Amino acid sequence: MKKVIEVEGLTKVYNNGRGIKNISFEVYTGEVFGFLGPNGAGKTTVMKSIIGLNAIESGSIKILGFDIKTQFEDALKNVGSIIETAEAYEYMSAYDNLKIASRFYDGIKEIDIDEILNTVKLKEFKREKVSKFSLGMKQRLGLALALLSKPELVILDEPTNGLDIEGTVQMRNMIIKLSKEQGITFFISSHLIHEIELMCNRIAIIHNGELVNNGTDIDKIKKEYNSLEDFYMHSIGKETEDRE
Structure with missing residues (x-):
């Protein structure tokens, strides 16, 4: 499969010390790729960096093979x-x-x-x-x-956030249908585990500005864990029973 997004060693630290550190992952053609993490984890910072709204402190980003630093227009011409x-x-x-x-x-x-x-x-x-x-x-x-x-790639930051049940289902179904029927690749961030589980093929998990998982198949997770929630808690180093 063709690589649509390639992020390698992406780092962006703000004056308050928060930010993202050494982020690396890949997204492939036709995927609905979920970027899962709590509010403030760094999801939007990564997305802004990918589309050129944040200056890259260190690391590299390629979209459809084009480096956003040196080939900015070519990199983003097929992105929504x-x-x-x-x-x-x-x-x-x-x-x-x-x-x-x-x-x-x-x-x-x-x-x-x-x-x-x-x-x-x-x-x-x-x-x-x-x-x-x-x-x-x-x-x-x-x-x-x-x-x-x-576009070949659509990047959506929390697309179902704040929506009611009907609106959430409509948005989710549209994304899945567009991916399957038109081959559009989606890169979607969310803090809603259930939505990521229902919508995405693979996921990366970001926690406190760092990736704790950089691309696992949802189907594999379902076979090895009771739920995506259990996988998430395991990935960030906490057991499910700790929350009870």
Whole structure:
């Protein structure tokens, strides 16, 4: 399988001493790769580094074989992302948000926008202002914006955070379907163990800025542990009964 993301020895330490240290992992074509860890563990710092929003202190990152330091445009031209929150113009419609964003890419037509809105189940609401959208609808619009350039890789930071049950299931099913049917590779961060277990093929676990696991198959985990929760607690050096 082709390597889509290659992170080697990534380090970024902030003035307060927090950050990430010696992060290394690989993501392959067509995977839904989960990046699991508690809030504040360093997930967003890694993701920002991958898409060039953070300067790399040391280490290297390649996307589809391109080094983001020396081949930045080539590395990111096939990447869509939502980091922290899905941003959109609240006073505009879903369609108009995508129409404006389409100006940054070549060859995006009206039919393409309608197709993407249909994919994220927003086509019937295309003319409604985003200010009237629920949180789940805004998250799906964010996914539509990430898909607009027809990327090979989509990076999503906590895509189901704050969603109700229905919104969570819709987002999860969309990601799985896009991966299977269109071959899109997803790199997804979350602190929600259950969602990672249901959505992803492989996972990496980050704890206190360091990786304690850098790519284990979910199916293998299910065979060897009672649950992903047990595997997580084992990986960070704690036994499940310690929490009782």
